[in-house]
Amino acid sequence: MEVVKLRDDIYYVGAVDWNVRSFHGYTTNRGATYNAYLIIDEKITLIDTVKAPFAGELLERISEIIDPSKIDYVVSNHVEMDHSGAIPAVMEVAKNATIITSAPSGLKGLQAHYGDQYKYQTVKAGDSISLGKRSLTFVATPMLHWPDNMVTYCSEEKILFSNDAFGQHYASSKHFDDEVDMCIVMQELEKYYANILMPYGRQANQALDIVEELPLEMIAPSHGVIIRSHIKEILDQYRYYCNGENERKALVIYDSMWHSTEKMAMAILEGFKRAGVECILYDLKENHISDIATQVLKAEYLVVGSPTLNANMLPTVGAFITYMKGLAPKGKKGFVFGSYGWGPQSIALLQKEFDALKIETIKEPIKINYIPTKEQLREIEDQVAELAL
Numbered sequence: 034m035e036v037v038k039l040r041d042d043i044y045y046v047g048a049v050d051w052n053v054r055s056f057h058g059y060t061t062n063r064g065a066t067y068n069a070y071l072i073i074d075e076k077i078t079l080i081d082t083v084k085a086p087f088a089g090e091l092l093e094r095i096s097e098i099i100d101p102s103k104i105d106y107v108v109s110n111h112v113e114m115d116h117s118g119a120i121p122a123v124m125e126v127a128k129n130a131t132i133i134t135s136a137p138s139g140l141k142g143l144q145a146h147y148g149d150q151y152k153y154q155t156v157k158a159g160d161s162i163s164l165g166k167r168s169l170t171f172v173a174t175p176m177l178h179w180p181d182n183m184v185t186y187c188s189e190e191k192i193l194f195s196n197d198a199f200g201q202h203y204a205s206s207k208h209f210d211d212e213v214d215m216c217i218v219m220q221e222l223e224k225y226y227a228n229i230l231m232p233y234g235r236q237a238n239q240a241l242d243i244v245e246e247l248p249l250e251m252i253a254p255s256h257g258v259i260i261r262s263h264i265k266e267i268l269d270q271y272r273y274y275c276n277g278e279n280e281r282k283a284l285v286i287y288d289s290m291w292h293s294t295e296k297m298a299m300a301i302l303e304g305f306k307r308a309g310v311e312c313i314l315y316d317l318k319e320n321h322i323s324d325i326a327t328q329v330l331k332a333e334y335l336v337v338g339s340p341t342l343n344a345n346m347l348p349t350v351g352a353f354i355t356y357m358k359g360l361a362p363k364g365k366k367g368f369v370f371g372s373y374g375w376g377p378q379s380i381a382l383l384q385k386e387f388d389a390l391k392i393e394t395i396k397e398p399i400k401i402n403y404i405p406t407k408e409q410l411r412e413i414e415d416q417v418a419e420l421a422l
């Protein structure tokens with residue numbers, strides 16, 4: 034097996050999940066990696082593990098470097114199973130290892146997943162442990178994106194083992210940012226932030242304040258490539274996301290049974306175009322909510338439409354709204370629309386959800402009884418084109 038070195042005595046020992054296309058419901062069109070890192074020092078230390086089915090790959094990679102039974106510390110930066118799933122397999126071999134985790138949430142989480150059978154050592158923000166020539170310092174990053182999250186900094190090597198922060202779901206045979214297409218890395222970084230970290234912009238900003246002060250030569254996340262040549266770009270991009278800045282862009286998101294709501298969506302799109310605003314149209318039958326979420330991160334305008342089905346909105350639109358309620362995008366403006374037959378309940382329900390999402394309403398809802406006429410479509414287009422955008 035290929036041995037991937039970050040530095041002398043520091044190795045990548047993770048696993049590549051080439052074929053995963055749904056990661057707890059998030060579409061991973063480029064696969065994923067579960068990164069773990071091995072530090073050989075007086076204390077042999079494994080930083081994070083991998084998803085359980087990949088435990089064999091992890092142990093094989095470690096075995097290329099050292100006998101895994103010699104591991105002294107397993108640092109668990111985050112309890113979620115894509116990082117901790119192989120802890121039982123590692124501990125089965127490394128019987129004397131101590132698991133280092135955050136207090137109290139990391140410990141509680143690991144006990145809830147794996148019981149009390151292991152030796153745990155808890156650490157708090159700012160605590161350090163010595164490995165011999167090197168030391169590890171722990172930086173608490175609560176709610177990025179679970180309460181237990183922390184990142185681990187090695188000051189002697191200027192490496193930040195950042196766990197989910199700065200991650201990208203991107204399977205590659207290469208392991209460093211300067212060996213792959215950075216456009217892809219940035220796209221996947223954005224999708225990851227949008228779908229996993231969007232609700233936690235405030236906490237991400239606080240964490241960035243700390244991370245930006247650290248002398249850094251490498252950011253080694255738990256997903257995707259290791260950043261060594263684009264550190265400033267990645268940090269700046271994260272700052273941009275956490276500040277919730279919007280671009281002059283509109284998303285028209287809808288579903289439609291018999292195309293009436295779709296015709297309205299097209300007219301709205303034309304209106305935005307005439308107003309000089311970039312606009313993207315998403316039929317929820319054809320587009321995954323995790324892909325739309327990536328665009329929601331930076332779009333100023335959200336416009337959502339649904340016809341009425343049995344006094345409700347279409348389930349696809351309901352699912353999108355539910356997802357948005359969790360991600361809680363900030364500072365958005367927009368309006369709702371849809372076609373109906375005898376009672377426009379979907380539109381009233383959508384407006385209620387927009388209010389709950391604190392999306393600033395810039396226009397009264399647009400409702401059309403059954404099929405919109407050419408004149409009605411022209412009027413919708415004109416109304417949108419004339420909005421003060």
Ligand SMILES: Cc1cc2nc3c(=O)[nH]c(=O)nc-3n(C[C@H](O)[C@H](O)[C@H](O)COP(=O)(O)O)c2cc1C
Binds near residue numbers: 341378
């Ligand atoms: C199964 C079904 C249930 C419907 N339920 C309602 C309803 O409860 N209230 C209503 O006003 N219209 C209802 N409609 C009518 C649609 O809302 C109407 O046909 C609308 O124009 C469809 O828009 P679309 O072409 O965008 O799908 C229903 C239509 C279908 C097919």
